[in-house]
Structure formats: C-alpha cells, structure tokens
Amino acid sequence: MGLNYQLVLWNNHKKTYDKLIVLGMLLYIILFAVVTLVFNSETSIETLVIRAFGSLAIIMLHIILVIGPLARLNSAFLPILYNRRHLGVSMFIAAFIHGGFSMFQFHALGDVNPIYSIFISNMDYGSLTDFPFQVLGFLALLILFVMASTSHDFFLGNLSAKTWKRLHMMVYAAYALIIAHVFLGAFQQETSPFTIGILVFGFILVSSLHLITAFKEGHIDTAKTEEKEGWLKVCDISEIEEDRAKIFTVEKERIAIFKYDGKLSAIHNVCKHQGGPLGEGKIIDGCITCPWHGYQYLPANGQSPPPFTEKVATYELKLDGKTVYINPKAFEEGTEVNPCKI
Amino acid sequence: MKKNDEFYVSYIDRSLGPKTKTTLKRFSIIALATIVIGALLFSFFQKPFKNSTFELTSATNITGTYYEKPYPMLRVEVAENTFKNILLLGFGKSSANPYLEKLQKEVKDLNGKNVSIEGNLIYYNGKTLIQITDDEKVILESSSKKRLPEKEVISKMTLTGEIIDPKCYFGVMKPGKGKIHRSCAVRCVSGGIPPVLATTDKNNISEYFLITDLNGKPINKDILEYIGKPSEITGIVEKMEDWSIIKIQVSDIRELDKKSSIY
Structure with a gap:
C-alpha cells in the first residue's frame, strides 16, 4: 500500500514473475535469430532486430490482454494480474527496440526530421492497401510509452486511480493501432497464412475472453430488485459467504456487502489504488483486502488502517428476517457506519 | 467469477495456495509455449532475403x-x-x-x-x-581527361516494375523494396539518391534503369509518390555500358493495382 513512494520491494513471487518474463523474452529472441540465420541466412542484423522485437512485442501484448479477463473469470489468475505492470513495461521495451530501430533505419539520416518523415514520406492516407502503416505503429508506441512511464505507483497516486485507469485503458487503442499497423504493413508484403493466422487467432481469443467476461459481469449490473420504503432488497443472508462479499449494483455503482464476525458492512466496490473489485476480496485481519494488490479497508468506515489514507464510500444495511436490504444513498468516503448485526 | 477458496496477497507469506499455484504453472507453460510457437512461425515464414551486400x-x-x-x-x-x-x-x-x-x-x-x-x-x-x-x-x-562511356539510344519502351532507391535495394536494406520499405526509399530519393526502375521478367531476370527526365536531367522530388509501388513506365531507353537509363515524363507513370513482382 502506498503512503511513501520507494523502490519496489521484490518478494520471491515478483522475482519468479520477472525471471519468467526475461526467460520468455530471451527464448523468443534467441529462437527467432537462430531459425532466421539457419533458414534465411542472407538477412541483415537490422531487419532481424526489427522483426524479432516487433513480433515479440505483439505476442506479449496478447498475453497481457488475456490476463485481465482470465482474472475476472477465475481468481486463481489474480497473482498474474498483480505484476502485470512488469509485463507491460517489458513489452514496451520490446516495442521500443522495434520502433527505434525502424525509425532509425527508415527515417533517419535523411533530408527531414525522422519523426516528421514518418508522417510525410508516404502520403497515401486515402488508400487502404497503401496506407502509411508506420504512422499507426508510431502512435501505438506513444501510447505504450505514456503507459509504461506512468506505471509506477507515484503516478497512480498523483493522477488518481480513475484517471490512471482511463489512461491505461488506452492499451485497447494501442492494440487496435498495432493490429492495423501489422495488417496494413508487414502483412501486405510478408504474407504467410501461419503468421496471419496466429494474429487472427490472438484477436479472436482476446475479444472472446473480453466478451465472455462482459456477459458474465453484466448479470451483476442488471439484477432486478425490490424497493421497500427507500431500502433495496439485496439477497438472502445465506448467499453471502463468511469473510466474503456479494456485489450489488445501485444506480450504476457497484457496492460490496461483506459478512464477517456475525456482522454485515457495505462499502463502494472500487479500490482506490487501481480500481480493483473489493467485492471479490476477503476479510483478512479484520480488513477488507483487495484481490488485486492487497490494499486494505476497515469494513465499518471504508478507511485504510493508519498510517494509510485511502478511503471509500460506505452504505447502510438492515436485515429483515434473513433478507439483506441496503440504503442506496452513499455516505461520504470514510464515514463510520454501524455494522448490521446478524 | 469462479470462486477460489485460496486468496493470494503478495505481502502475506504462504498465501499462494496449491490450486492457484497449479493454475499459475499452467498459465506459465502455455505462455512460454506461445512464445516458442510464435518465434518459430514468425522467423520461419519470412520471405527469402536476396544475397545483396553492404x-x-x-x-x-x-x-x-x-x-x-x-x-x-x-x-x-x-x-x-x-x-x-x-x-x-x-x-x-x-x-x-x-x-x-x-x-x-x-x-x-x-x-x-x-x-x-x-x-x-x-x-x-x-x-x-x-x-x-x-x-x-x-x-x-x-587531371588528364579520359574517354567517357557513350549512351546508345535503344527505343521508346513501356516497362513494368517498381521504382526503388538503389542504395537500399542493392544491399543496405533487406528487403529494400515494396511497401515496408517505401518511406525509406522516398527519403533516399528525396535526399538525392538516383531513382532506379527495377524490372523482373518471366524468367526472373532483372534489369535496372536509372531514371532521368526527358532532357536527361536528374529526377528526385517529382517522382516520390510513385516509389515502392508496382508501376508501368513509358520512356526512351538508352544503354550506357553496364547500366540502362530511361528518360521519362513523370506524368507518364501509371500505378498498377497488383503485387510487386520485382526481386
């Protein structure tokens, strides 16, 4: 949890995660280079670097994009989500090497500024097959740069979780730009059903997982309820597991209703750190613990335990027999609300 | 969401349960397999590079x-x-x-x-x-002057090929032609490198023509929009020892809607 910003502490899980990233990247580059040099030895070193790092970056981006929905569908994937930023920054490094070499190779040492050259060397903006695909790659690289350079908690804290999340949702714009960059560029000249097939498969996989997740989560937001004197019916108390929560949507805002120690408490579902779903968290040491990065909040007041300062909105609950009801009006973030005794 | 009794928190020792560990191992194996398959496919299915040298x-x-x-x-x-x-x-x-x-x-x-x-x-x-x-x-x-190569007029011809920048095409880049390389070729020709028309016939024999205007003067900026695209060019072809020259009017270049066939 972030109060002061300091160098990231590497625990064993992070070390294993990062070792796997480095191993995967090295494995890719070495395999790509060996196969190219054995079967196509007339290559040039610049082309080898551009192609190896470009294709590595796009494969890494697909892996990054499936982690989110997989973690939404099965909480066992959450530890991968926890360090996804490391994977994102590593992917940016691969993309930057690809982009940097390409910019130098194709646009530097000429009669105009290399960045200006990207935009004006091919002016067929009105054609699909002749479209200046390098512009798309450059714009994607800019987005990835902004994301990679703001991936530290310092920016997360200063930009606010909402802004930071919006900024990092631009990965989907970058993905669209990169897919267009490859299909309107490399695949116009290097047409193999296998390489095109792997990207088509990747696109179908990424889109399907996102659609399945959206469909499953849609049920949370569209569940019908009954109103009784300003209180909304949530569920039977037996539907909430001990130390866990049920997520309930009121006026497009998700609320996490936790059951613990013979009590019920409700807080806003969105973690202040990175927007993680608190309702998929667990009560640990008396605190609601976010499943993404372990940020904690006290159930009764939605405040992070001192010295931390994050706080979320709280809600009032009541029990009528075994039925849980919620007052949809949110209290100010961090407002103490007496837990509803079971 | 599929419920998992285990709950991993990075700062809590031993919070990584066996079910989660198994899922993570499977994911890592699939991710590494994807990396290996991707590397093999992307590297193996590259078009052959030519044996040009820089x-x-x-x-x-x-x-x-x-x-x-x-x-x-x-x-x-x-x-x-x-x-x-x-x-x-x-x-x-x-x-x-x-x-x-x-x-x-x-x-x-x-x-x-x-x-x-x-x-x-x-x-x-x-x-x-x-x-x-x-x-x-x-x-x-x-300082003594020596004989210069003579130009011999062949005929007016219509040729099909691609305008390239010879520096990249003949060795600096691989591939030094086509759409991927177009922007670079545009910069090269714009910077003063002579444009060359490369043609390849049915028997895979290539010929190269230095492009000039009808007065035999250099063309650079005027031809940029046609570079790196399959084109049909009509002009007067001359032979100058081991090089050919084609004198053209830029407006006579016709873009062809087909894939590049030069090598």
Whole structure:
C-alpha cells in the first residue's frame, strides 16, 4: 500500500514473475535469430532486430490482454494480474527496440526530421492497401510509452486511480493501432497464412475472453430488485459467504456487502489504488483486502488502517428476517457506519 | 467469477495456495509455449532475403574516370578494356554531390578525370555502388581527361516494375523494396539518391534503369509518390555500358493495382 513512494520491494513471487518474463523474452529472441540465420541466412542484423522485437512485442501484448479477463473469470489468475505492470513495461521495451530501430533505419539520416518523415514520406492516407502503416505503429508506441512511464505507483497516486485507469485503458487503442499497423504493413508484403493466422487467432481469443467476461459481469449490473420504503432488497443472508462479499449494483455503482464476525458492512466496490473489485476480496485481519494488490479497508468506515489514507464510500444495511436490504444513498468516503448485526 | 477458496496477497507469506499455484504453472507453460510457437512461425515464414551486400564495416578504394550522366559515377576498368560503372552515393539517405563539391571547386570540371574514392561497397546482381562518407577520401589522381562511356539510344519502351532507391535495394536494406520499405526509399530519393526502375521478367531476370527526365536531367522530388509501388513506365531507353537509363515524363507513370513482382 502506498503512503511513501520507494523502490519496489521484490518478494520471491515478483522475482519468479520477472525471471519468467526475461526467460520468455530471451527464448523468443534467441529462437527467432537462430531459425532466421539457419533458414534465411542472407538477412541483415537490422531487419532481424526489427522483426524479432516487433513480433515479440505483439505476442506479449496478447498475453497481457488475456490476463485481465482470465482474472475476472477465475481468481486463481489474480497473482498474474498483480505484476502485470512488469509485463507491460517489458513489452514496451520490446516495442521500443522495434520502433527505434525502424525509425532509425527508415527515417533517419535523411533530408527531414525522422519523426516528421514518418508522417510525410508516404502520403497515401486515402488508400487502404497503401496506407502509411508506420504512422499507426508510431502512435501505438506513444501510447505504450505514456503507459509504461506512468506505471509506477507515484503516478497512480498523483493522477488518481480513475484517471490512471482511463489512461491505461488506452492499451485497447494501442492494440487496435498495432493490429492495423501489422495488417496494413508487414502483412501486405510478408504474407504467410501461419503468421496471419496466429494474429487472427490472438484477436479472436482476446475479444472472446473480453466478451465472455462482459456477459458474465453484466448479470451483476442488471439484477432486478425490490424497493421497500427507500431500502433495496439485496439477497438472502445465506448467499453471502463468511469473510466474503456479494456485489450489488445501485444506480450504476457497484457496492460490496461483506459478512464477517456475525456482522454485515457495505462499502463502494472500487479500490482506490487501481480500481480493483473489493467485492471479490476477503476479510483478512479484520480488513477488507483487495484481490488485486492487497490494499486494505476497515469494513465499518471504508478507511485504510493508519498510517494509510485511502478511503471509500460506505452504505447502510438492515436485515429483515434473513433478507439483506441496503440504503442506496452513499455516505461520504470514510464515514463510520454501524455494522448490521446478524 | 469462479470462486477460489485460496486468496493470494503478495505481502502475506504462504498465501499462494496449491490450486492457484497449479493454475499459475499452467498459465506459465502455455505462455512460454506461445512464445516458442510464435518465434518459430514468425522467423520461419519470412520471405527469402536476396544475397545483396553492404560492406558497412570495411572500406574499399576504387580508382576510375569520374562523370555525371546525369548521376555521379566512376568508370572503373576491372579487366583489360572491361569497365564497370559504379554509382556514387553519399552517407545515409543522401546524394554523393556534397562529398564531391570540394574537389569540383578545385578542378572546376571533374568529368573525365581520374579519381580515387574510398568508401563502402554495395553490390548485387552485377551492379556495384559505393557510399562515400568523407570528402577527404575523394582524391584527384590525374587531371588528364579520359574517354567517357557513350549512351546508345535503344527505343521508346513501356516497362513494368517498381521504382526503388538503389542504395537500399542493392544491399543496405533487406528487403529494400515494396511497401515496408517505401518511406525509406522516398527519403533516399528525396535526399538525392538516383531513382532506379527495377524490372523482373518471366524468367526472373532483372534489369535496372536509372531514371532521368526527358532532357536527361536528374529526377528526385517529382517522382516520390510513385516509389515502392508496382508501376508501368513509358520512356526512351538508352544503354550506357553496364547500366540502362530511361528518360521519362513523370506524368507518364501509371500505378498498377497488383503485387510487386520485382526481386
């Protein structure tokens, strides 16, 4: 949890995660280079670097994009989500090497500024097959740069979780730009059903997982309820597991209703750190613990335990027999609300 | 969401349960398998590269007769009465002219004079070019004028091919043609490197034509929009020893809606 910003502490899980990233990247580059040099030895070193790092970056981006929905569908994937930023920054490094070499190779040492050259060397903006695909790659690289350079908690804290999340949702714009960059560029000249097939498969996989997740989560937001004197019916108390929560949507805002120690408490579902779903968290040491990065909040007041300062909105609950009801009006973030005794 | 009794928190020791560990192992294996398959597919299914050469790290000294018709060249005797005309280029995406200016000022007219040049050779398919990186390495060997190659008019022809920048095509880049390389070729020609029409016939035999305007003057900026695209070009073809020249009017270039077939 972030109060002061300091160098990231590497625990064993992070070390294993990062070792796997480095191993995967090295494995890719070495395999790509060996196969190219054995079967196509007339290559040039610049082309080898551009192609190896470009294709590595796009494969890494697909892996990054499936982690989110997989973690939404099965909480066992959450530890991968926890360090996804490391994977994102590593992917940016691969993309930057690809982009940097390409910019130098194709646009530097000429009669105009290399960045200006990207935009004006091919002016067929009105054609699909002749479209200046390098512009798309450059714009994607800019987005990835902004994301990679703001991936530290310092920016997360200063930009606010909402802004930071919006900024990092631009990965989907970058993905669209990169897919267009490859299909309107490399695949116009290097047409193999296998390489095109792997990207088509990747696109179908990424889109399907996102659609399945959206469909499953849609049920949370569209569940019908009954109103009784300003209180909304949530569920039977037996539907909430001990130390866990049920997520309930009121006026497009998700609320996490936790059951613990013979009590019920409700807080806003969105973690202040990175927007993680608190309702998929667990009560640990008396605190609601976010499943993404372990940020904690006290159930009764939605405040992070001192010295931390994050706080979320709280809600009032009541029990009528075994039925849980919620007052949809949110209290100010961090407002103490007496837990509803079971 | 599929419920998992285990709950991982990075700062809590031993919170990574066995079910989660198994899922993570499976994910890691699938991710690494994807990496391996991706590397194999993307590397194996590349089109063959041609055996063109750019001697970036080694310098060669050549001596011959300098001339501009209209692009700077050096006529080098490679065997008795056998000459090779080597196209002169500058560093990066630039013409050789800035590297020749100093000597040209000294001798006024360099045409026909014996000059030695040290630079990086570029060669492929019978054509040789040299990159000059330092004007101090362009030296006048003799002021006596020598015979220049004659141009022989062949006929008016309509040729199909692709306009390339010869520096990249003949060795600096792989591939040095087509859509991927188009922007670079545009910069090279814009920077003063002579445009060349590359054609390949049904028997896979390629021919190369230096492109000039109808008056035999260099064309650079006017031709940029046609570079790197399959095109049909009509012009007057001339032969100048081991090089061909095509004199054209840029408005006579016709873009073809087909894939590039040059090599």
